[in-house]
Amino acid sequence: MMNELEKLMDQRKTLILLGSGGVGKTSCSLGVAILAARRGKKVGLLSIDPAKRLAAAMGITLGSNLKKVDFGQDLEIKGRLEAAMLDQKAVFDSMVKKHAPSSETAEKILAHPIYIAASTKLAGPGEYMALAKLQEMIESKEFDLIVLDTPPDTHALEFLSRPNILSGFMENKVMNWLIKPFHVARKMGVNKLLTVGERLMGGLTRVTGIQALSMMTEFLVLMQQVIEGFHKSGEKLLETLHSQETGFVLVTSCHSAALRSARNLAGQLVSYGYALDGVIFNKCMPLNLSDDLLNYKDEQSANSETPGFHCLIDTLYQVYKRERDAAQYYVSMLNEQYDLSPFAIKVPERLQSLHSLEEIYQFSFAFDH
Amino acid sequence: MTRQIRRLTKNLTTKMKVGQHMVGLQEFFKYKLVFISGKGGVGKSVVTASLAVCAAKLGKKVLLVENASKEQLPPLFYYNEPVGHHEVPILENLYCINLNSKECFKEYVVEHLGMANLYKKVFDRKLMKSFLDAIPGLNETMLLGRLYHTCMLRKPPRDYDLVIFDSPASGHFFNLLNTPAAVLGSGLGGPLIREVTKVNNFLQDPELCASFLVSIPEELVSSETLEFIPKIIKESPVRLGGVFLNRSYSQPIKDKLNLLMKEERYPSLAEVKDYLRNKISRALKEQSKFLEGLGSLGLSDRCVMLPELGFVTEPLTDELATRILREVSL
Numbered sequence: 151m152m153n154e155l156e157k158l159m160d161q162r163k164t165l166i167l168l169g170s171g172g173v174g175k176t177s178c179s180l181g182v183a184i185l186a187a188r189r190g191k192k193v194g195l196l197s198i199d200p201a202k203r204l205a206a207a208m209g210i211t212l213g214s215n216l217k218k219v220d221f222g223q224d225l226e227i228k229g230r231l232e233a234a235m236l237d238q239k240a241v242f243d244s245m246v247k248k249h250a251p252s253s254e255t256a257e258k259i260l261a262h263p264i265y266i267a268a269s270t271k272l273a274g275p276g277e278y279m280a281l282a283k284l285q286e287m288i289e290s291k292e293f294d295l296i297v298l299d300t301p302p303d304t305h306a307l308e309f310l311s312r313p314n315i316l317s318g319f320m321e322n323k324v325m326n327w328l329i330k331p332f333h334v335a336r337k338m339g340v341n342k343l344l345t346v347g348e349r350l351m352g353g354l355t356r357v358t359g360i361q362a363l364s365m366m367t368e369f370l371v372l373m374q375q376v377i378e379g380f381h382k383s384g385e386k387l388l389e390t391l392h393s394q395e396t397g398f399v400l401v402t403s404c405h406s407a408a409l410r411s412a413r414n415l416a417g418q419l420v421s422y423g424y425a426l427d428g429v430i431f432n433k434c435m436p437l438n439l440s441d442d443l444l445n446y447k448d449e450q451s452a453n454s455e456t457p458g459f460h461c462l463i464d465t466l467y468q469v470y471k472r473e474r475d476a477a478q479y480y481v482s483m484l485n486e487q488y489d490l491s492p493f494a495i496k497v498p499e500r501l502q503s504l505h506s507l508e509e510i511y512q513f514s515f516a517f518d519h
Numbered sequence: 520m521t522r523q524i525r526r527l528t529k530n531l532t533t534k535m536k537v538g539q540h541m542v543g544l545q546e547f548f549k550y551k552l553v554f555i556s557g558k559g560g561v562g563k564s565v566v567t568a569s570l571a572v573c574a575a576k577l578g579k580k581v582l583l584v585e586n587a588s589k590e591q592l593p594p595l596f597y598y599n600e601p602v603g604h605h606e607v608p609i610l611e612n613l614y615c616i617n618l619n620s621k622e623c624f625k626e627y628v629v630e631h632l633g634m635a636n637l638y639k640k641v642f643d644r645k646l647m648k649s650f651l652d653a654i655p656g657l658n659e660t661m662l663l664g665r666l667y668h669t670c671m672l673r674k675p676p677r678d679y680d681l682v683i684f685d686s687p688a689s690g691h692f693f694n695l696l697n698t699p700a701a702v703l704g705s706g707l708g709g710p711l712i713r714e715v716t717k718v719n720n721f722l723q724d725p726e727l728c729a730s731f732l733v734s735i736p737e738e739l740v741s742s743e744t745l746e747f748i749p750k751i752i753k754e755s756p757v758r759l760g761g762v763f764l765n766r767s768y769s770q771p772i773k774d775k776l777n778l779l780m781k782e783e784r785y786p787s788l789a790e791v792k793d794y795l796r797n798k799i800s801r802a803l804k805e806q807s808k809f810l811e812g813l814g815s816l817g818l819s820d821r822c823v824m825l826p827e828l829g830f831v832t833e834p835l836t837d838e839l840a841t842r843i844l845r846e847v848s849l
Contacts, residue, residue, distance in 0.1 A: 171559010171688050172740075202746075203739060263704070407564065407591065414589040435794075442791050462775050462795055463788065501801050503739040 154493030169401035170411035179299035184514035249379025557733035729760030
């Protein structure tokens, strides 16, 4: 029988996994992607800033390109899996080359100090870059299912709202406003800038210095078409993200900090108008222990000679109880507060991390059992 | 409310004390600004809060800082209202703020540069806000600038002895620390650059600033931490003060495990026992591997061990937490 996650894979073309740091998002994305490939789908997996070990285990190098994962003879895969583990700068570079009006402009952009700073050293653009890559993958129509592993938590939110930020940037015609005076100023010489009477520019200059401003603007002029290109694919993507083709799955552990973040993420998703299809409770205690623990608890209460028999087992029992309650509580909270009824899957913790493709492959069975 | 806070304080300080090296912590409290980072999910915020409580108890006036869309720190103190961009007293000697980089920018222009009028006329406009959003690194720069300002330029009674920043997770943390260098390297000039130079010098001062990493004895996490340490030592302006190994196992837990293994009643618990043995012995193995790794980086004396509290999460008021704490500290 198909479980809810498998049904979802047949309904959606893109699945986006969200969650706070350390809950095992990347592992779960791999598990979900391999499950889909085992079921015969052509799957694309996009991961940002993954643990190097996971990339190595998959036989994938960081970059901007998709690579087919080779499962070898022994692991049965009916479909296929192509994965890309993104390196921010590599994707940024390829997007610039794609959208720049000419290769000369692209070269100039790539060599510009602001670009170098922004593409390598600063946080932020990486998330947007992944969205651009996602759009490219969707447009290629080569995949039955695309799985997107997002950056943690607050960065994921930034990530999802970014097409909007860029839209604001475009709709407000910031580019025109800002660039125009510089086209003028360039002809007249930068020092005459302030006499152009552009108050906005004057204000910025007083804070950042004239050089900062002219560099920034020079950069924006160069980037104009690239930004427009980003903007267009961002708009398209935003449409796709809101459509029936895209589903969102939250990944969380049962720790209270993770659940707090998960609650926040769910709220944000709703406010952006996205659909939350499911919740994966990762790193749960192995299910086979629960009966033993319950029996032990019964026996123990029947036998008053051994109160508080062993703290370690008591602890474990408490953890089991908390996990069970937390998952139930969380799902009913989503229902009451946001009118969401996502499915819930519990994935048992692995005491060992995923070292090899075979281990990752085996891990994927946690999602259809 | 007060009772809860008292209990929480007790728990948090116990957590610190059982981490054997209270002496090692003295080192921690000597800085002006401390960054605490680590991979997500290692208990960074709880450790940060614990350290802040300890420092406050030692009589220091402490500001606990985060920069988050959803605040993580106040709930640890049963403070359920968001504190926002305000320094709010949380306990005696302890204040909390959720720094907002847009507000930091406003403060910079209005208070620091004294250009309130300019701010109102220029930067407060929707158009300009969109533009500011698009400037890479501006938010990070403003955040660090505000930390510098709070640490170094405040006059009593508004000053602090120690500012502790619950920093972003490793990768973003690294980028954050390197933003000033990136800005300085971009060849810009003007007042902002003079400011950034000051901030960068402050970050580089080993007497004033340090970063601490939190890790746990779990293979993927500790190996990433060991890979991250040389990078942060070599390529970031801030001195690495030390490492906290959170959720580590001490002798009392090992003893309990041995006792449990010898216990022959309850044969139905075989699987449970196996699970516990497996879990704890793996963690112990990772723990010694991690300490070895630190040793080969020449940092063996810079690790503070914090105990596993029985898989307990915050807020640390469950009976369970209290009990495990008692047992670990025996």
